Amino acid sequence: MLYRSIEKQKGVSLPRLLVWSGILVFISILGMKLIPAYIEYASIKKTLTSITNDSNLQNATVNEIRQSFNKRAQIDNINVINGRDIKISQKDGRRILTVNYFVKIPLAANISLYLDFDTANSSGY
Template structure:
């Protein structure tokens, strides 16, 4: 046999079936994790954006607690925010500025009895 061909055969490598299955499982698990987490973080961004918008609204600067909560509920309905509502908001004034805080937890099932527990803390001033 020609020595060039035999050395080329020894150097040629590919993905074995166990390697392919292992990488497939890893890629599928990462995809499932991403599909569960991305919507939760998109909703968090919408909540944060709503808090900042309401806190910077000059019409609501001197409004009562009820009006501020109602404004959040209206914005939540438009932005499809389901995890929290206006009653979950902590409203305070700091240095003459309206500051809105909200703390909440989201539990997302992965599969079987395994779930993700994610704690969020959003505020209009950070």
């Protein structure tokens, strides 16, 4: 009779609890390290979009566009790139702003993640 009641008991053993806790901690740490890089990427995309849609920069020179990006990047706390990293080209009467960069995120000791970001925006001018 005692054997049957023990057999019906369900639960999590200590080793299983430790494994799941370790997995949860690893995923949490990974998320805390990755999310800021993706937030900064979204800020860069937003800044490029606002520059391409700005009517005051319709006939701006390359240096004026880069200065505008630097000012907006300072406001948005973008530290990964600056105006010199923007490639500006023309195609079919449209101005195209392109940014390629990577972010190295150290995890532990000699283990790091490399995130490669690439974005482009074109204006309708």
